[in-house]
Amino acid sequence: MKKILFAATVYHHLSSFHKPFMALFQEKGFEVHAIGSNSMGRKDELIELGIICHDIEFDKTPFSSKNRSTIKELNWLFENIYFDLIHVHTPIAAFITRYVASKKKQGKILYTAHGFHFFAGAPVKNWLFYYTAEKIAVKWTDGLVVMNKEDFQLAKKLGYQENENVFKVHGVGVDLSEFKTNAVSEEVDIRQELDLDKDTLIISCIAELSARKNHEFLLQNWKAIIEKYPNVHVVFAGNGKAENKINTIIEQQGLKNVHVLGFRGDVPKLIASSDIVTLLSKHEGLPRCLMEAMACGKTIITSNVRGSTDLVEHGKSGMTVELNDNENLVKSFIKLLGNEQMRIDFGKQGQRKIQDYSLKNVLHEMDTIYSRYLT
Structure with a gap:
């Protein structure tokens, strides 16, 4: 054999x-x-x-x-x-x-x-x-x-x-059959698990908690985002060496509406519940979490780095932001959080592209x- x-x-x-x-x-x-x-x-x-x-x-x-x-x-x-x-x-x-x-x-x-x-x-x-x-x-x-x-x-x-x-x-x-719908029932909605209102906007980041995945980029701009949209929450799914540092930043800066969930075996549920999926890595190969988000018809905000930009076309299936460009990061989130139709249109574009993947x-x-x- x-x-x-x-x-x-x-x-x-x-x-x-x-x-x-x-x-x-x-x-x-x-x-x-x-x-x-x-x-x-x-x-x-x-x-x-x-x-x-x-x-x-x-x-x-x-x-x-x-x-x-x-x-x-x-x-x-x-x-x-x-x-x-x-x-x-x-x-x-x-x-x-x-x-x-x-x-x-x-x-x-x-x-x-x-x-x-x-x-x-x-x-x-x-x-x-x-x-x-x-x-x-x-x-x-x-x-x-x-x-x-x-x-x-x-x-x-x-x-x-x-x-x-x-x-x-x-x-x-990516197994498209697992991420084939935008529909969210109460049984799979992360809002119910976190005891949030049904109209809460959800941003999800599904990634290892590490320096490379760059969660701090979002955290350092989080107050500016929720100042404009107080009903938005971000969920971090994953574990890793940076977990203690991330929790320390959240506590020291008094950041609200941030949920560190740890490793999750129900990624399709998290993505289906999300309004925006984000990944702000310093570098990538070809991130599967973005492919899964696209398969589920979700719009994306990601860093302008190799791999991520192979998937996401700025202004068509999501937004790309230069690393450390705090102003444009905040503007991108505010723009998409305030425009449901744009989120839907970007999601459809991504869903079409991801078929090859x-x-x-x-x-x-x-x-x-x-x-x-x-x-």
């Missing part, structure tokens, strides 16, 4: 984005394996699918001595199991796994870049380390998958050839790529 390996720093990443692709191989009769850490949980979801998991810790600090033991574990794994195809994700895990797998003469190796850590405006240190690392790793990589226009151009600068070993796909896909379409795109390397 042919064997396929998916690799990432944590199982949480694989469970969040790659279960449909693992299932695709299982349906074809392949034995599917995964490597990663269970530090963020969700390994059990892979096991329930019949995925064979190998616990391997990757330290996100590039030059950590801990990664020496990781290399030893990978050597042992590849000496005992031959994989016909290895699909790697997340930069450090992808680099180390490609290196060891190539040395041990494993099968073909694919890498999906969910957003290169070197990008327009990135710190110089990112370019020095991550660009150099990816330049080195080209020789260990049979195929590279990217998700946005900027990364596609960067891939060609690294030395990959269009339609030969670099492929641009429509993200990780459906999970069904992306599974077909990836199946075609996989087939190139398994014949």
Whole structure:
């Protein structure tokens, strides 16, 4: 039986984005394996699918001595199991796994870049380390998958050839059947859960609580927004290292109408309840939360960064704002909060565009790529 390996720093990443692709191989009769850490949980979801998991810790600090033991574990794994195809994700895990797998003469190796850590405006240190690392790793990589226009151009600068070993796909896909309606019943309305009036306007931000996701950009302008619209509330769904800092900002500044909900398993409910979905990240690959919002016909306010602007066209399916442009951020929210018809029109535009990003379409795109390397 042919064997396929998916690799990432944590199982949480694989469970969040790659279960449909693992299932695709299982349906074809392949034995599917995964490597990663269970530090963020969700390994059990892979096991329930019949995925064979190998616990391997990757330290996100590039030059950590801990990664020496990781290399030893990978050597042992590849000496005992031959994989016909290895699909790697997340930069450090992808680099180390490609290196060891190539040395041990494993099968073909694919890498999906969910957003290169070197990008327009990135710190110089990112370019020095991550660009150099990816330049080195080209020789260990049979195929590279990217998700946005900027990364596609960067891939060609690294030395990959269009339609030969670099492929641009429509993200990780969104299940349109889960986000197919704007209708909100009382049973799924977040207003009921939070004991809010039915006419309360809801802004949702569904993202890991981290510095990169930049929740502070909204918080520092929140008073100006609710001064104009006192009946608007924002809900943050997600967890992460920045949670304590976010709660401290809310408390110290006395911010009202802000709800930090933690991790949620009912994202469709949150989006369906929302009037506006926002994501103000400092950088992105191709954010699935925005794809889900578009699938549900919701208008978006997002930062003018790679990935987000691949999805949202300013003035047509939402608003894009430059990072740190406080004035335009406030103006964008006030404009959309006060114009329901504009929100509806933008939502319809986004809903039309997102059809190409459906999970069904992306599974077909990836199946075609996989087939190139398994014949």
